[in-house]
Amino acid sequence: MQLSLNEDQTQILDFIDSLSKPYSTVPMHDTSLALTSEELDRELVENGFLDVMAMEELGAVTAALVVEKLARLPFAIEAAASALVRPIIDPELPRPLCLVEEGKTAGPIRFLRPGATVVVVGESGVRSFTADEGMIAAAQDDTLYAYPVAFLKDLPAELRSHDVSAEDVLRQWRTALAAEAAGQLAAALESVKTYVSERKQFGRPLATFQALRHRLAEAQVATNGVYWMALKAAGTGDAGDAAMAALLAQEAAKRVGYDYHQLMGAMGMTLEHPMHLWTYRLKLLTAELGGRGRHALAAADALWN
């Protein structure tokens, strides 16, 4: 058992910190529902941060750490699928990577755009194709989810099969989902914490009222649990750990999605405050892979048969 970061991991997280510094806050007067940056994406790719899983001495835990770190940024980055799932399918697959479940391709798909690789996972195995314009229907302009999303109109006749089991991909997908949620949960907590510490009512900061303090403290416990379970799932590669991590991530997401906006009052309803950039990503993540119940059942299969 060894749960502290090694030197390489610390260094990588430090690098990401300095690289992403210009992207750590929302640009002035920007009230977008979703924020993306081609430049940030390019810099991450060029510096190899999304390929750490395959590197010796780094591996899946480091990839999960990278995903968690990047998910804290207000900018949405397709990192989780690329960093934690792509390596076991085909490390050369072009990004962004869009993971969809076979038979459930009708929902909004994160990062879907022409040129994206769509990976379809299910009974027929793991198959992929490159999306082109004709296959994609845009989502409405003011979609709330804080990710760039689009819909698949239909699948091509021919999909490329990959030599990896659907179970393994599902496991990594759950881990990736938990790692991404962990970062968003941490950033959202940091953001609400700042607001309630500064905003005064009844002559004192909101954060001095115990009714809020305990809810935030419980959110901290949940966030910490998701962080550690995501890393553990990455480290053990165990299907049960991955399903439990995803389950906890979605449970925490549901809770803070309500609480944080509530605790910020009307400010939480505006786009002037960036809270929605994390909470509305979390909201879409709660739907991933069928939601909490499905992860719970997957965990039960893994833990007890």
Added chain:
Amino acid sequence: MDFAWTDEQQAFRQKLKDFLAENLPDDWEKFSEHGPASPALTKFAREFCAKLAENGMLFPHWPVEMGGEGLGPWEQQILAEEMWIAGEPRGGQYMNVNWIGPTLEKYGSEEQKTRYLKPITDGATLWCQGFSEPDAGSDLASLRTRAELSDGNYVINGQKIWTSYAGLADTCFLLTRTSDDRKRGITILLVPMDTPGITVRQIPSLIGEGDIHEVFFDDVTVPESARLGEEGQAWEIIAYSLRNERLGIPRFYLARAALDRAVAMLQERNDFSGEIVRAEASRCAALCEAARTASYAIVQKRVDGLQVGSESSSARFATVMCERAVCEFVVEFVPEALAGASPYLKMHHQRGIVAGVAAGAAEIQLNIIASEVLELPREPR
């Protein structure tokens, strides 16, 4: 980062399991329904701990200079886990090796070390913790049990309550008030429980026989040499003790074992196929694992020689949540367990329901997280 146990750690765990298999009686599960503070278990623990001591397994995590084997925090964790899921055959003696011994070593006088450490390392003595009072529970610093120094003796008057193990303990690690200063007016006295003037009354409880007591002190007189450290040093000493015992009991480990038992009972009667029961069981397991990893992160800090602070409150609250979930799962899906069908699950339930209260209430943990982990501005006092 590596989430697997090393070969040495696995071997250490196996050694403990083997020892338990060899030294616990066949009817142990039923027997351990007697609470950890019951007369039956206390008597058993005196023999059992002596055997642990003979085999180097009572305090292997103590430094070599204290007679231990100098094994690290991971081994202390493994030891605690294996004992606790076995129903804690050490009874209340787990406190001796976790924090009383190390605290005496650091703050005790030579006389105190000579008198108290050997019975601890022999596995032959039981301590109780005289902390809570009728008006001083979570607000411990408001305690009022008074100790007046006169002619080289302390005369103690007051009352403690909800004291575990008091009925059979040999010595009390007692917090007393020696001046009016809220925290700096508290002093620790090591008080033999057979000192005249001490009256112990057992309070019947949900958590098992012999577990909760009231202790009355009426002109109890002990020599000045019974004081641990200086007058007013109690708060500092307790903080040190807590550093040795920051995480407390590894409740998440028993909660998970209890959950697995409950699932096995359901499977046995072909009642574990419904989606609701399966999903709920997984939720419990996930909470146990979250508490475990959060706790292990704290153990790692100790291994790395870092000061463990308020983040342990987060791990403790996570543990309370998993205990609660598992207790509720058992009652909902295996109700017969608490009515005789499973001594193990009843034992877990009785120990589990204490999780949010014992050793610092869950709400106090939340207060600590809010103030010290999240660094929110303090509440007005």
